Amino acid sequence: GAGVSQSPSNKVTEKGKDVELRCDPISGHTALYWYRQSLGQGLEFLIYFQGNSAPDKSGLPSDRFSAERTGGSVSTLTIQRTQQEDSAVYLCASSFMIEGGTDTQYFGPGTRLTVL
């Protein structure tokens, strides 16, 4: 079946511009996650959604970052007034998380963001 998809695969933007990154999770998956990975670094957790609500926004690095999820499916991560330090690969994952259950996450291919 179809996996997690992300678009665009690559995005080059100028400092100060806004960008939107999209994630389409595996059909039926209730939970959706956003991570950031800088070159040679580990995964940095940003935010996750259970359904359309975001119980944990603690990883968002600044108020320039926001995310939403509608219809329990597609999610958009928005970065306003991009800075060069925002350059990274942004990864989305989804899982079928149930209360007290196992959270096996499946990752999308990522969006490589370059801020000039």
Next chain:
Amino acid sequence: QKEVEQNSGPLSVPEGAIASLNCTYSDRGSQSFFWYRQYSGKSPELIMFIYSNGDKEDGRFTAQLNKASQYVSLLIRDSQPSDSATYLCAVNLPSGNTPLVFGKGTRLSVIA
């Protein structure tokens, strides 16, 4: 604070040898444990998960879990150059809906 620790490596092993990757975690209540493989420039892919103490085998991969000592390991038998990648350990807490906590990964290099 929830922590998952891994040696960053690189861990170098000769082709055909057994590669042993280790991970420790801080939350004693953790119940589900995952290993992901990430090739350079690619996204993480799930290798296997383990819930119970002991060993779980899947092909050339064996996950080992010791909850008393709070560590989980991944053994790769007959290592191949194609196994060269970063291996991420992840841990799931049982309470409520909390996402996985990932370690920073161990870079494995299998030398032909």
